[in-house]
Amino acid sequence: MSTHDNLPKADGNEDNKTEILDVKSGVENLKSVTPEISKEPGEISSEPTKKIEEENFSENPDTPVNSQIIDIVEKVNIPVSTNNNDLVSIKEESDTDSSFKNIDQIQDQMDEAVAEDSEDESTMERHNIEKKDYHAMNKEELIKELKELIKNEKIQAIKEHVEEIKNEFNEKFDEEVEQKKDEFLNDGGDIIDFYYSTPIKKEFNSVYFDYKEKRNAYYQNLKKDLQENLKKRLELIEELKGLLNVDENINTTYNHFKDIQERWRNAGAIPRDKYNTVWNTYHHHTENFYDFLHLNREFRDLDFKHNLEQKLKIIERATELAQETDVNRSFRELQLLHKMWKEDLGPVEKEYREPIWEKFSALTRQIHENRQNYFKDLDKVYENNLKVKQEIIAKITEVAASNTKNHSGWQQKIKEIETLRNTFFNAGKVPSNINEQTWSEFKTAVREFNRNKNSFYKGLKKDQFDNLNKKMELIQIAEDNKNSDDFATVTPLMKKIQSDWKKIGHVPRKDSDKIWKRFKDACNFYFDRVHAEKNEINKEEEASLEKKQAHIEELKKLKLSGDPKIDLATIKENIVVWKTLGRVPYKNKNIEDTYNSILDELFQELNLSRKETEIIKYENKLNTLSNQTDDRALQNEQNFIRKKIDEVKGEIRQLENNLQFFKHAKDDNPLVRDVQKNIQKYRENLEVWKAKLKKIKQL
Numbered sequence: 063m064s065t066h067d068n069l070p071k072a073d074g075n076e077d078n079k080t081e082i083l084d085v086k087s088g089v090e091n092l093k094s095v096t097p098e099i100s101k102e103p104g105e106i107s108s109e110p111t112k113k114i115e116e117e118n119f120s121e122n123p124d125t126p127v128n129s130q131i132i133d134i135v136e137k138v139n140i141p142v143s144t145n146n147n148d149l150v151s152i153k154e155e156s157d158t159d160s161s162f163k164n165i166d167q168i169q170d171q172m173d174e175a176v177a178e179d180s181e182d183e184s185t186m187e188r189h190n191i192e193k194k195d196y197h198a199m200n201k202e203e204l205i206k207e208l209k210e211l212i213k214n215e216k217i218q219a220i221k222e223h224v225e226e227i228k229n230e231f232n233e234k235f236d237e238e239v240e241q242k243k244d245e246f247l248n249d250g251g252d253i254i255d256f257y258y259s260t261p262i263k264k265e266f267n268s269v270y271f272d273y274k275e276k277r278n279a280y281y282q283n284l285k286k287d288l289q290e291n292l293k294k295r296l297e298l299i300e301e302l303k304g305l306l307n308v309d310e311n312i313n314t315t316y317n318h319f320k321d322i323q324e325r326w327r328n329a330g331a332i333p334r335d336k337y338n339t340v341w342n343t344y345h346h347h348t349e350n351f352y353d354f355l356h357l358n359r360e361f362r363d364l365d366f367k368h369n370l371e372q373k374l375k376i377i378e379r380a381t382e383l384a385q386e387t388d389v390n391r392s393f394r395e396l397q398l399l400h401k402m403w404k405e406d407l408g409p410v411e412k413e414y415r416e417p418i419w420e421k422f423s424a425l426t427r428q429i430h431e432n433r434q435n436y437f438k439d440l441d442k443v444y445e446n447n448l449k450v451k452q453e454i455i456a457k458i459t460e461v462a463a464s465n466t467k468n469h470s471g472w473q474q475k476i477k478e479i480e481t482l483r484n485t486f487f488n489a490g491k492v493p494s495n496i497n498e499q500t501w502s503e504f505k506t507a508v509r510e511f512n513r514n515k516n517s518f519y520k521g522l523k524k525d526q527f528d529n530l531n532k533k534m535e536l537i538q539i540a541e542d543n544k545n546s547d548d549f550a551t552v553t554p555l556m557k558k559i560q561s562d563w564k565k566i567g568h569v570p571r572k573d574s575d576k577i578w579k580r581f582k583d584a585c586n587f588y589f590d591r592v593h594a595e596k597n598e599i600n601k602e603e604e605a606s607l608e609k610k611q612a613h614i615e616e617l618k619k620l621k622l623s624g625d626p627k628i629d630l631a632t633i634k635e636n637i638v639v640w641k642t643l644g645r646v647p648y649k650n651k652n653i654e655d656t657y658n659s660i661l662d663e664l665f666q667e668l669n670l671s672r673k674e675t676e677i678i679k680y681e682n683k684l685n686t687l688s689n690q691t692d693d694r695a696l697q698n699e700q701n702f703i704r705k706k707i708d709e710v711k712g713e714i715r716q717l718e719n720n721l722q723f724f725k726h727a728k729d730d731n732p733l734v735r736d737v738q739k740n741i742q743k744y745r746e747n748l749e750v751w752k753a754k755l756k757k758i759k760q761l
Contacts, residue, residue, distance in 0.1 A: 191215055193223060196230045198488045204231045205266050212269070217276045218284075224273055231266055237505055241512050291330035295340055298326050302347045306354050319351055327406065341404065348408055363411075370410040373418055376403055380425040389429075389436040396429050447490040451500055454486045455507050462511035469568065472518055479511055523570070530569040533577055536562060540584035549592055550693075556588055606644035610653055613640060617660050626668050633664055637678065641685040654683065676750045677757065684757060696758065703755045710748045717741045 191211075196204060208227050211220045242258045302322050305315055332340060352362055376399045383399075386392035403422065409415065461479060466472050492500050536559045546552040563581060568574075617636060622629040646653055658679050665675040687695050717737055724734045 191219060191223060193226070195490070196226050197491060199230065200487075201231055201234055201262050201266070204234075205262065205269060208266070208269050208273070212273050212276070217273070217280050220273075221277070224270075228270060233501060235260075235263055235266075237508065240505065240509055244509065244512050245516055288331060288333045292332040292336060292340070294329045295326065295332060295344070298322055298329065299340075299344055299347060302344070302351065305351055323408075345408075352409060365408060366411045369407045370414055370418070372407050373403060373410065373422070377418060377422050377425065380422060380429070384425050384428045384432065386432075389433045392429055393433050396426060400426075441493060444491055444493045448492040448496065448500065450489045451486055451492060451504070454482050454489065455500075455503050458482050458504070458507040458511060462507060462514055466518070469522070472515060475511075476515065479508065483508065522568070526568050526570050529567045530573055530577070532566050533563060533569060533581065536566075537577060537581045537584065540581055540588070544584045544588040544591075546588070549595060552588070553592060556585060560585060600647065603645050603647045607646040607650050607653070609643045610640070610646060610657070613643060614653070614657055614660065617657070620664070622664065622667055629664075629668055633661065633668075634678070637661075637681070658683075672746060673750050673753060677753050680754050680757060700755070700758050703751055703758065707748065707751045707755065710744050710751060714741055714744045714748070717744070 194207065196207070199207065204227050208224065211223055211227075238260075239258050243253075243256055246256050246258075247253065302319070305319055305322075308315060308318075326344065352365070380396065380399055383392040383395055410418065458479060461475055461482070464475070466475055486504060491497070539559050540556065543552045543555060569577065613636075620632070620636070622632070640657065661679055662675070665678070684699075687699055717740055721734070721737055721741075724731060724737070728734070
């Protein structure tokens with residue numbers, strides 16, 4: 063696998079001193095080499111090399127290869143030096159430029175990042191995994207997200223995501239534990255006996271344990287692979303060293319060297335702590351081989367030309383990345399470029415080494431500064447989030463300190479605190495250096511509220527036990543009457559105790575569900591029986607409706623004989639039959655009005671007085687009222703009649719008073735006659751209402 067695909071992180075030089083690995087003695091046996099070392103990582107030169115190159119490049123610089131290289135360098139605007147004095151001048155100018163003051167520190171950070179990823183190349187994939195706002199998620203959502211990561215992503219690439227999910231889950235669960243602990247202690251419990259766990263906590267522990275098991279298994283296998291790859295690379299270094307002592311055709315030796323390079327690229331990752339040493343050793347012996355190639359300059363110059371072309375392409379890409387708005391993506395790609403520069407490419411001609419490295423380093427610094435500026439802007443967002451969270455904490459503290467003396471008030475405060483808690487969790491991240499303090503202040507404020515709340519409800523316990531006794535009495539009434547068939551009496555009673563239940567108030571939490579179930583079951587049992595009874599009644603009422611509709615049709619066809627007595631008896635017999643037909647559904651009660659209107663037409667043919675007609679029809683209405691199960695219907699009718707009697711008497715008195723204004727008028731005066739006529743009409747109505755009252759009293 064080529065390092066173009068998966069790139070470890072580059073190493074840097076420290077104090078112009080590079081550790082070279084003595085392969086024969088093993089990785090642990092290191093010796094310090096202090097020849098002249100280029101600042102470019104991996105490009106190590108020695109005095110013999112310097113001398114050879116000075117001799118070689120003192121020849122005509124206008125050779126075809128050198129001309130092509132100069133053209134390539136000019137494309138990216140890199141100054142070309144043809145002697146070492148120019149190189150020294152460039153270096154001095156670079157050192158005086160303030161933009162390069164921190165380049166060594168930046169390069170060290172880049173080297174460290176590349177070295178970390180080099181141990182396990184697949185961990186680079188973690189940058190492509192979306193990191194969501196775990197702080198705003200609840201515990202259920204966090205577990206779901208953890209499961210999705212383990213299922214869909216590589217186990218070695220999700221460490222940062224998993225740890226952040228774990229921290230958020232534990233913080234939320236710890237807050238819940240503190241609240242339950244306060245409630246437990248306020249209920250009189252002993253702290254030694256307190257234990258709290260939930261199914262969701264157990265589920266999280268199980269999922270997290272599964273993650274740890276898979277991760278450990280992965281790295282156990284990786285450790286074996288790293289050691290095997292290290293062994294291969296050490297063997298390749300030995301093979302590279304041996305090329306200098308082989309007596310063979312230079313073309314054969316060069317092809318052997320290229321084969322070693324290809325096998326080196328595909329040798330795989332090695333342990334992180336051996337990475338820089340092994341690579342520096344490899345590059346040191348690569349340099350020695352290029353020194354050896356001075357006998358055949360053509361091969362060396364072709365390699366130098368190829369390496370320069372590729373490194374200039376890297377510089378071009380770095381220039382584009384310096385303008386990239388997605389600073390995190392550009393930084394990750396910069397790591398890949400550094401890895402390619404170090405691992406895939408060899409040295410270039412000496413006159414170009416310093417300029418192209420300075421150019422690449424300057425771009426590295428610019429990309430790094432872009433990233434730092436991005437995080438500064440992000441810090442401002444975090445600072446604003448901190449202000450929001452501090453305001454929320456202050457509001458929680460204020461709510462906790464307010465004095466509330468009733469249950470409804472505390473319920474309102476509980477809702478308010480819950481809203482503030484959700485707002486806090488959705489407010490976003492705060493600066494990491496104050497995150498723990500902010501979280502602690504939040505928990506303290508919420509805990510203080512819970513203590514005050516629990517203290518209030520502890521004082522309500524006596525009332526709750528009294529309420530429990532009252533509700534137990536209602537349960538007893540419900541259970542004693544649930545089998546009763548006296549629906550007229552028991553139904554109002556059952557409705558009353560249901561209303562009383564709602565008014566009593568809270569009972570101890572441990573008893574609440576249990577007693578409610580008993581009460582509800584007894585009431586439901588009774589009303590199920592009532593509904594079943596009503597269903598039977600409804601069937602009967604539907605049948606009565608059909609009969610009454612048929613009876614009305616027959617009444618419409620009735621022909622009177624002309625004898626008032628016989629006809630009156632016929633009508634009364636018809637009314638008696640009507641009374642026996644039973645009740646109709648409430649929605650069809652207007653059938654009574656239909657029947658009475660037909661009776662009115664028949665009574666008109668008999669020339670009966672209005673009072674007689676009204677009483678006969680009223681008897682039919684009374685029959686309907688008396689058939690209802692609720693006595694209140696008759697009582698309401700009686701109250702209605704009494705009210706009507708009082709109204710009619712009032713009207714008569716008013717009219718008689720009005721006659722006093724006409725006491726000197728003649729009896730044939732039209733106004734006097736109208737008043738007297740109205741008085742007579744109201745007196746007839748009064749007699750009818752009195753007769754109706756007498757009838758209803760007889761029931």
